[in-house]
Amino acid sequence: MHSEAQKTPLYEAHGSAGAKIIDFHGWLLPVQYSGILQEHEAVRTKAGLFDVSHMGELEVSGEDAYQFLQSVLVNDINAKPGKAVYSPMCYPSGGTVDDLIVYKQNEAKYLLVVNAANTAKDFQWLQENKRGRVNLVNRSAEFAQLALQGPKAEEILGQLMAEDLTQLRYFSYDNDAKVGDMSLILSRTGYTGEDGFELYCRPEDAQRLWDMLLEKGFPLGLVPVGLGARDTLRLEAALPLYSQELSEDISPVMAGLQRFIKPEKGEFIGREPLSAQLQGSIQQKIAGFEMIDRAVPRSGYEVYCNGSRAGHVTSGGYFPTLKKNMGLALIDNGCAQVGNTIDVEVRDKLYKAEIIQLPFYSRKRG
Amino acid sequence: MKTYQGIKYTREHEWARVEDGLVYVGISDFAQNALGDIVFVELPNPGKSLKAGEQASVVESVKAASDIYSPVSGTIVKVNEALEDTPELLNAEPYENWIVALEPENLSEMDALMDEQQYGDFCAKEA
Numbered sequence: 001m002h003s004e005a006q007k008t009p010l011y012e013a014h015g016s017a018g019a020k021i022i023d024f025h026g027w028l029l030p031v032q033y034s035g036i037l038q039e040h041e042a043v044r045t046k047a048g049l050f051d052v053s054h055m056g057e058l059e060v061s062g063e064d065a066y067q068f069l070q071s072v073l074v075n076d077i078n079a080k081p082g083k084a085v086y087s088p089m090c091y092p093s094g095g096t097v098d099d100l101i102v103y104k105q106n107e108a109k110y111l112l113v114v115n116a117a118n119t120a121k122d123f124q125w126l127q128e129n130k131r132g133r134v135n136l137v138n139r140s141a142e143f144a145q146l147a148l149q150g151p152k153a154e155e156i157l158g159q160l161m162a163e164d165l166t167q168l169r170y171f172s173y174d175n176d177a178k179v180g181d182m183s184l185i186l187s188r189t190g191y192t193g194e195d196g197f198e199l200y201c202r203p204e205d206a207q208r209l210w211d212m213l214l215e216k217g218f219p220l221g222l223v224p225v226g227l228g229a230r231d232t233l234r235l236e237a238a239l240p241l242y243s244q245e246l247s248e249d250i251s252p253v254m255a256g257l258q259r260f261i262k263p264e265k266g267e268f269i270g271r272e273p274l275s276a277q278l279q280g281s282i283q284q285k286i287a288g289f290e291m292i293d294r295a296v297p298r299s300g301y302e303v304y305c306n307g308s309r310a311g312h313v314t315s316g317g318y319f320p321t322l323k324k325n326m327g328l329a330l331i332d333n334g335c336a337q338v339g340n341t342i343d344v345e346v347r348d349k350l351y352k353a354e355i356i357q358l359p360f361y362s363r364k365r366g
Numbered sequence: 367m368k369t370y371q372g373i374k375y376t377r378e379h380e381w382a383r384v385e386d387g388l389v390y391v392g393i394s395d396f397a398q399n400a401l402g403d404i405v406f407v408e409l410p411n412p413g414k415s416l417k418a419g420e421q422a423s424v425v426e427s428v429k430a431a432s433d434i435y436s437p438v439s440g441t442i443v444k445v446n447e448a449l450e451d452t453p454e455l456l457n458a459e460p461y462e463n464w465i466v467a468l469e470p471e472n473l474s475e476m477d478a479l480m481d482e483q484q485y486g487d488f489c490a491k492e493a
Contacts, residue, residue, distance in 0.1 A: 020402075036428040037403040228402070228429060294450070296406045296426045318405035318428055325406070347408075347424065 008053035009144050009206040017224055025117035027054040030226040039229035040320040043192050044363075046221030047150030049213055050230060052198070053206065056119030057139045061109040064132025069102065069110060072129055072269055074252060076262040077102050077110070084173050084187055087260055088252040089122070090270030094277060095248040096255075098122050099240065103173055103185060111139070111185070113200075115242045129269065144206035148213060149196030149225075149233075151363075156217040157197055170195075182209060191230065193237025194363055236319050238288060238328065238359035244299060244314045245286050245328055253277035254285045254330070256358065284311055287336040288358040289344075290326045293351035297327040297344045304343040304350060305335035313344060321361055373461070374437065374479035377488065381461065382437040382479060389438050389476070390464040391422060396489045398460045401427040407453045407465065409445040416440065416468070418475055423465050425456065438475040440468035 005028045014021060019030035029051065033039060042048050060069060069077050075087035081104075089097040098118040103111045114122045123138050130136065148157055158165045160179045168174060168188050177186035177199075185200040201209050214222060231241070240246050245255050252261055253274055263275040291297060297316030304310055316327025327344075335342060338357050343350040373383045379397035382389050398404065406426040416422055416436040423434040423445075444467040449455060455463040470476075480488060 031429075032402060035403050037405075232428060294406075295408075296431065298431065318426070320428070 006054070008051055009203040010051045010053065010210055013207060013210060014051065014224075019224070019226060022227070024054065024227060027116060029054060030224070032226040032228045033224050036226070036228040036232060037320050039223060039225040040232050042221060042223045043150045043194055043225060043229065043233055044321050045151065046223075047148065047152040047156055047196075047217055048192075048223055048225035048229070049210065049217065050147040050149065050225050051145075051206075051210070052147050052230075053144040053203070054116035055140075055145050056114040056116055056122065057143045057200070058112045058114060058119070058123055058126065059105075059109065059137045059139045060112060060126070060134060061105075061137075062132070062134040063108055064134050065108055065110055068130065068132055068134045069112075070265060070268060071131065072126060073100075073102070074262065074268060074270060074274060075260045076265040077104070078265070079104075082172050082174070084171050084189055086171075088246065088257060089125070090251065090268075090274065091248065092269055092273075093248075094251040094253070094270045094273035096242070096246040096250060096252060097125050097248075099242055099246055099252070099257075101187075101189065103175070103187065105175060113145075118242060142202070143200050144203045146199045146201070146206070146209060146213070147190055147192075147196060148199065148217075148222075149190045149192040150194050150222075152217070152220045152222065153194070153196040156213065156220055156222055159216050160212060179209060179212065184209075191239055192233040193239065193359070193361055194233075231315075232317065232320055235315050235317065235328070236321055236359075236361040238361075240286070241315060245330075250286070250314075250330060251277060251282075254282050256286055282333060284330050284332055285336055286314060286328050286330055288326065288328055288356050288360055289342060289353040290324055290356050291344070291351060291353045292341070293353070294325075295344065295346045295351040296325050297329075297346070297353070302345040303329045303331050303335075304345065305332065305340070310335045310342065319360060326356075326360055374476055374481060375485035375488075376435065376437045376479055378435050380434060380437050382476065384470075384473065384476065387469070388443060388467045389440060389470045389473075390467045391434070391437060392464045393425060393434065393456060393460055394485070394489075395460050396492075397432075398457050401425065401429075401432060403428045404453045404456045407449040407456070409447070409449065410442055410466065412442050412445060414442045416442065422468075425453075425465075434465060436466075436468065437479055438468060438470045439472065440470040442466050443469050 173187035190196040311331030408424040
């Protein structure tokens with residue numbers, strides 16, 4: 001089925017800001033404004049503002065909502081109040097349905113933020129596996145989402161809020177945050193490897209919030225950032241992207257997300273294979289590599305180890321902050337030790353690369 | 367759009383100009399703008415013979431790799447080694463920075479390429 005591409009509430013604003021627009025999984029979104037390298041640099045050194053309104057929001061409510069989510073998510077959602085929980089959601093095989101963030105709204109209501117392209121699939125999966133008194137609603141159309149990321153993010157947002165943002169720690173959120181008369185879910189999370197916030201607002205407030213942030217942030221170096229730099233930023237921080245580092249065939253253990261899997265919490269879908277994988281029964285895993293020879297590794301390129309095919313590049317490219325050609329590859333366990341040499345096939349030729357420790361980039365914490 | 371005297375263009379957005387009997391090849395301003403930030407240029411080995419339309423080089427932006435095709439048939443005699451360490455020169459000054467220079471088999475192949483006016487019209491249709 002082919003349907004017309006969807007627009008976020010900020011579509012017009014992106015156009016008038018000179019953004020290049022692309023169709024991203026059925027959404028018309030900015031891939032870049034001034035240029036990917038400049039935008040990437042701004043987020044690492046100052047701040048960047050992203051429109052991520054395409055992300056899906058699924059609401060799970062009802063008196064059995066907690067038990068139900070514990071049965072479909074691999075992480076334990078029994079967190080301290082005000083703490084967001086990142087969790088993969090898995091098939092019985094241990095393969096990944098999606099990775100998402102859970103925000104508890106009250107004792108019987110949770111909001112799951114899911115990948116845009118997976119929203120319909122996730123909804124279907126949750127529906128099929130529903131048990132007990134649970135109500136499932138797709139609230140995606142009722143939320144716009146902005147991400148304010150970078151070392152200056154706290155200072156910029158702080159100028160617009162009465163709240164003391166220094167009290168909102170990493171991965172914490174506030175369900176009742178206010179910017180002026182606008183109500184938000186404010187979360188200290190992100191997908192860039194920097195400090196920052198994700199702001200969930202009503203679609204009709206998105207333009208005003210966007211403009212206010214850009215205006216306050218301008219003197220501190222805030223710029224709008226597109227999907228191009230979003231990808232280079234998340235890749236440098238070695239954050240997985242669903243469909244590349246996670247998929248029906250790539251489990252969270254293979255992707256290196258062991259710390260988000262909690263077999264000790266009780267039964268959940270995928271628990272058995274994932275427990276076995278945690279004990280070491282995986283054939284392949286995601287590893288980071290740096291090119292030794294001059295070539296740019298790209299998603300899908302074949303990887304060889306000691307002359308035999310050992311896997312493929314899941315994400316790769318030029319890393320703007322590190323100024324190196326690097327990537328992530330799904331490769332045979334035996335080839336994935338740090339320091340090992342692999343070959344990446346680029347246009348029918350083999351180029352040497354070395355397995356390195358992840359993450360590629362991590363910010364200095366002040 | 368910034369352009370050059372006597373410069374010719376292909377439908378794949380390469381430019382070609384003749385100097386001292388050699389054909390210098392680069393990418394147009396339209397091409398560099400569409401590619402975005404260029405981070406890598408794969409240069410061929412001098413001595414390589416190419417037919418018009420065959421791959422002469424690969425230019426990689428942050429987003430993707432793009433083939434660069436030779437506008438004419440000939441033998442590569444020089445490559446612009448400055449691009450190895452500063453590929454972004456192709457963004458900054460696309461007409462000042464050539465990628466390869468060929469000894470052409472037959473200079474009349476240049477006649478089949480678009481001139482300034484034709485290329486301007488061609489880009490207007492693509493944009």
